Amino acid sequence: xxxxxxxxxxxxxxxxxxxxxxxxxxxxxxxxxxxxxxxxxxxxxxxxxxxxxxxxxxxxxxxxxxxxxxxxxxxxxxxxxxxxxxxxxxxxxxxxxxxxxxxxxxxxxxxxxxxxxxxxxxxxxxxxxxxxxxxxxxxxxxxxxxxxxxxxxxxxxxxxxxxxxxxxxxxxxxxxxxxxxxxxxxxxxxxxxxxxxxxxx
Numbered sequence: 001x002x003x004x005x006x007x008x009x010x011x012x013x014x015x016x017x018x019x020x021x022x023x024x025x026x027x028x029x030x031x032x033x034x035x036x037x038x039x040x041x042x043x044x045x046x047x048x049x050x051x052x053x054x055x056x057x058x059x060x061x062x063x064x065x066x067x068x069x070x071x072x073x074x075x076x077x078x079x080x081x082x083x084x085x086x087x088x089x090x091x092x093x094x095x096x097x098x099x100x101x102x103x104x105x106x107x108x109x110x111x112x113x114x115x116x117x118x119x120x121x122x123x124x125x126x127x128x129x130x131x132x133x134x135x136x137x138x139x140x141x142x143x144x145x146x147x148x149x150x151x152x153x154x155x156x157x158x159x160x161x162x163x164x165x166x167x168x169x170x171x172x173x174x175x176x177x178x179x180x181x182x183x184x185x186x187x188x189x190x191x192x193x194x195x196x197x198x199x200x201x
Contacts (some may be wrong), residue, residue, distance in 0.1 A: 055155030071200035
């Protein structure tokens with residue numbers, strides 16, 4: 001009885017599993033799933049254009065030489081930003097050319113321009129920011145700037161004072177600063193400003 005069942009099972013297996021159609025589908029199904037997933041991911045990345053950071057950043061910097069204000073002005077200077085953007089874009093283009101040259105798989109689905117765009121987005125190459133730096137000096141100006149941040153007129157307010165910037169590195173006040181941000185400000189934009197301020201202090 002068991003032998004008959006096994007004989008029937010083996011015959012059925014040979015009749016279905018060893019046919020060319022089954023073997024072809026066995027190979028192409030996972031390949032198709034992978035290709036579909038790759039194409040969908042690439043299309044979603046290509047469709048989402050990164051937006052530049054735009055707005056007004058108020059800076060209350062009472063330090064000698066206004067190191068924080070100058071660092072922000074230098075970083076968001078249009079020419080400096082364009083140079084950085086061009087260098088990042090060139091690096092992304094080189095990465096795209098390498099990926100096209102290393103394997104024919106990518107080039108089968110993406111043009112060189114699409115591969116470049118995909119590389120730029122995966123490397124988070126953003127357009128240059130359009131930021132205006134406004135210096136605030138008095139307490140009244142700081143309070144006014146804070147209200148403008150809350151009302152979304154300003155993007156952010158950075159407060160850095162002389163004691164925190166010139167403090168000894170062992171002092172708990174050393175390198176301290178405050179950033180007030182607009183409620184809808186993107187976290188990556190806040191991280192950009194925070195990184196510049198940290199380098200300055």
